[in-house]
Amino acid sequence: QxxxxxxxxxxxxxxxxxxxxxxxxxxxxxxYCMGWLRQAPGKEREGVAIVDSDGSTRYANSVKGRFTxxxxxxxxxxxxxxxxxxxxxxxxxxxxAEERWDRxxxxxxxxxxxxxxxxxxxxxxxxxxxxxxVSS
Numbered sequence: 001q002x003x004x005x006x007x008x009x010x011x012x013x014x015x016x017x018x019x020x021x022x023x024x025x026x027x028x029x030x031x032y033c034m035g036w037l038r039q040a041p042g043k044e045r046e047g048v049a050i051v052d053s054d055g056s057t058r059y060a061n062s063v064k065g066r067f068t069x070x071x072x073x074x075x076x077x078x079x080x081x082x083x084x085x086x087x088x089x090x091x092x093x094x095x096x097a098e099e100r101w102d103r104x105x106x107x108x109x110x111x112x113x114x115x116x117x118x119x120x121x122x123x124x125x126x127x128x129x130x131x132x133x134v135s136s
Contacts, residue, residue: 002026002125004095009130016085020130022078022095029076033104036069036080037120038091038132045094047111047119049080052104058111060119062088085134093132096123 003025012018026032035050049069050058057069068081078095098104107122 002097004097004125004127006093006095006127006130009093009132011133011135012085014086014134014136016134017081017083018085018132020080020082020093020095020132022127024076024078024095024097026076026097029071030073031099033098033101033107033123034069034071034078035096035098035107035119035123036078037094037096037123037126038089039094039129040091043091044117045120046116047107048093048116050104050108050111050119051078052101052108056108058108060111060116061114062116082132085132087134087136089132090134091132092129094126094129096120096126098123098125100124 008020036048039045066084103122107119110119
């Protein structure tokens with residue numbers, strides 16, 4: 001049973017920052033590939049950032065240099081630090097987990113070549129989401 005609970009969303013002005021957190025209830029958190037996905041109104045869910053078990057990260061081109069994904073394996077928590085937020089970052093943000101490492105590799109490769117929609121499809125579990133709204 002995998003349970004993911006996101007928090008930290010809110011409303012900010014462009015240029016502001018937010019830090020999202022995800023508390024994961026899983027058997028062995030460190031064994032899971034973890035990521036953040038987002039879905040804007042009328043659009044498909046897309047991959048934003050991924051972190052694998054050894055801490056290696058990959059980002060969507062649209063957030064590189066602004067967002068930082070990290071994980072605390074001792075506390076079973078995933079983070080997303082979001083700086084220099086833009087109105088186009090407005091979306092529901094989902095914490096995601098995948099225990100199969102072949103799917104994780106596929107997701108990482110997809111994100112690396114800009115296939116953000118494909119990257120999102122490789123995750124088997126996600127939470128309820130937390131809303132991020134950025135005003136101009």
